Amino acid sequence: xSLITAADFVDLYLGDDFADVKGLQGAGSRRVPVPAPWAxxxxxxxxxxxxxxxxxxxxxxxxxxxxxxxxxxxxxxAFSSSIFVLRKSNAEIRDFNRLGFPQEVVDALLxxxxxxxxxxxxDMATGKTSTAASLIxxxxxxxxxxxxxxxxPQETNLNGQHGIGRCIQVKTSRRSGGYSxxxxxxxxTGADLVLIGEIRDExxxxxxxxxxxxxxxxxxxxxxxxxxxxxxxxxxLAKPLAANAHDVAAEGLQAVICQSLDSIGTARHLVAEPLLxxxxxxxxxxxxxxxQNIHLVEEDVLRQKRASLWG
Numbered sequence: 001x002s003l004i005t006a007a008d009f010v011d012l013y014l015g016d017d018f019a020d021v022k023g024l025q026g027a028g029s030r031r032v033p034v035p036a037p038w039a040x041x042x043x044x045x046x047x048x049x050x051x052x053x054x055x056x057x058x059x060x061x062x063x064x065x066x067x068x069x070x071x072x073x074x075x076x077x078a079f080s081s082s083i084f085v086l087r088k089s090n091a092e093i094r095d096f097n098r099l100g101f102p103q104e105v106v107d108a109l110l111x112x113x114x115x116x117x118x119x120x121x122x123d124m125a126t127g128k129t130s131t132a133a134s135l136i137x138x139x140x141x142x143x144x145x146x147x148x149x150x151x152x153p154q155e156t157n158l159n160g161q162h163g164i165g166r167c168i169q170v171k172t173s174r175r176s177g178g179y180s181x182x183x184x185x186x187x188x189t190g191a192d193l194v195l196i197g198e199i200r201d202e203x204x205x206x207x208x209x210x211x212x213x214x215x216x217x218x219x220x221x222x223x224x225x226x227x228x229x230x231x232x233x234x235x236x237l238a239k240p241l242a243a244n245a246h247d248v249a250a251e252g253l254q255a256v257i258c259q260s261l262d263s264i265g266t267a268r269h270l271v272a273e274p275l276l277x278x279x280x281x282x283x284x285x286x287x288x289x290x291x292q293n294i295h296l297v298e299e300d301v302l303r304q305k306r307a308s309l310w311g
Contacts, residue, residue, distance in 0.1 A: 003038040004065045012086040014046045049084040062154035071153050089155045092130050096138035102308040105274045112143050116254035117212035118219045121230035126260050128221040129155050136195050140165025148186045151197030152179040187211050196220035205237035212252025227256040227275045228298050250289035253277050275301050
């Protein structure tokens with residue numbers, strides 16, 4: 001059995017003289033040495049990590065091994081040796097129509113004329129990237145066009161043709177300007193769709209807001225517990241580079257999807273609270289954002305949720 005393709009684990013720790021694993025079946029969350037049958041495979045992984053790090057000098061990067069995406073973090077220990085921590089990406093591309101969103105949300109997000117910014121927010125490990133990638137693929141299948149995916153590091157395997165459309169995944173590297181430079185160049189390509197793996201810094205927030213007004217459809221994830229927190233975070237990050245960040249966000253935002261995962265027994269299912277800025281109430285919502293009363297948008301989230309349940 002291959003460690004990468006068949007074994008379940010949480011983290012794999014590779015050093016010069018050790019290889020430990022957490023979350024291996026039967027071991028729970030305890031650290032255990034990597035089983036001896038996988039020693040050769042683990043050594044090959046360590047050499048791949050060393051080579052990738054030496055080439056790009058990025059402390060976070062992705063490896064694709066046997067079709068599995070591994071997120072890698074490089075750290076130096078106290079003795080100047082490299083430690084690599086590997087985690088399997090849990091992002092999956094699913095049928096967007098089967099994710100469980102209300103029909104009005106599905107219709108709005110798949111509308112052929114949709115342009116602007118769609119934010120997908122939530123806590124860690126709530127499937128934000130999976131939802132974003134699934135939306136990209138469904139739109140490419142339905143409407144065609146070219147999508148660019150900018151992730152740092154890569155979490156999805158989107159590259160290639162999807163129906164009548166195509167997705168191009170962009171490699172990011174600190175040597176070539178990092179995440180923000182890759183995004184800047186991507187937005188000059190005339191792409192129909194842009195996936196931003198995560199908005200987490202000022203420049204990315206600014207670029208996402210600017211692109212939302214320039215004819216792009218930008219689908220991005222952002223770490224936030226609620227939809228209103230996601231809007232606040234977007235504006236706060238963008239403001240140092242855009243004094244009119246509230247105005248730009250108010251104009252460019254088309255939807256904010258806040259999602260979480262609920263557990264029922266051993267099964268987990270997606271729970272989402274969408275906020276659409278595409279209906280008749282959009283002017284009122286945009287006005288609240290523009291006037292810096294973002295906290296009042298929570299009322300619209302609840303109202304849209306109730307309307308969806310009654311519908």
